Every structure is written in structure tokens, then in C-alpha cells.
Amino acid sequence: MRTAIFSIALAAFAQLSTALPAPDASAAAPSAEKRDITHLYICDSSNFQGRCQNLEAERNRCYTLFNNWGDTVSSLGPDWGTTCTIWENNDCQGRSIGGIVSPGITNLDDAPWKFNDITSSYKCS
Numbered sequence: 865m866r867t868a869i870f871s872i873a874l875a876a877f878a879q880l881s882t883a884l885p886a887p888d889a890s891a892a893a894p895s896a897e898k899r900d901i902t903h904l905y906i907c908d909s910s911n912f913q914g915r916c917q918n919l920e921a922e923r924n925r926c927y928t929l930f931n932n933w934g935d936t937v938s939s940l941g942p943d944w945g946t947t948c949t950i951w952e953n954n955d956c957q958g959r960s961i962g963g964i965v966s967p968g969i970t971n972l973d974d975a976p977w978k979f980n981d982i983t984s985s986y987k988c989s
């Protein structure tokens with residue numbers, strides 16, 4: 865009887881061991897690619913209201929807004945430690961506003977920006 869219980873316990877332990885996740889090497893040493901990703905949070909209304917999305921951005925890469933985000937952004941802010949520039953045209957062309965840092969701009973309609981519903985592309989570093 866004692867042997868039977870021991871066997872069941874051993875079997876249960878073996879099953880538990882195989883269920884444990886394998887050590888993740890990438891968690892200990894994040895890759896350069898992971899470190900180069902930041903975010904720009906955009907909203908179609910001022911004060912971070914309305915439709916919002918936290919856009920993923922690879923540093924120093926230009927992104928053109930899609931999903932009906934073009935010419936809608938009224939407030940935005942990047943991750944802490946990130947600086948972003950926004951442009952009026954696709955592919956980071958035309959008039960721009962640079963030096964945008966956390967917590968961002970609560971109303972792009974305000975002076976000196978006057979950039980409400982204009983943003984079409986962005987780049988962060």
C-alpha cells in the first residue's frame with residue numbers, strides 16, 4: 865500500500881515537472897531588437913479622450929498612420945524617455961512638430977502647435 869501511494873506521488877511529481885515552463889534565455893538578456901521598440905499613444909480627441917491607440921514604434925523609423933488615424937489625432941504622448949516628431953503628410957513629409965516627450969501634448973489645437981487633425985506620420989527615437 866505504501867509503495868502504491870509513493871508511486872502515485874512520484875507520477876504526479878513527474879507530470880508537474882514536465883508542465884513547468886522551460887527557462888527563457890531571452891528574458892534574462894533582452895535582444896537589441898526588443899530594446900529598440902517604443903510607443904506613441906494617440907487619441908482622436910483632446911486630453912487623451914475618444915478613440916485611442918498605443919502605437920508600437922521601432923526607433924528612428926518613419927510610420928504613416930493607417931486604420932483611419934490620418935488627420936484625426938488631437939492628443940498624443942510617447943513612452944517616458946522617448947522623443948517623437950509628427951508630420952502633416954505621409955512618409956514624414958511636410959510641416960512637423962518635433963521634441964514631443966512624455967507626458968505629451970493634451971491638445972494639438974493649442975498654440976504654438978495648431979496641429980489638430982493634421983498628423984499623418986510619425987517617428988520616435
Ligand SMILES: [Ca+2]
Pocket residue numbers: 907908909910935936937938980981
Ligand atoms: Ca481629432
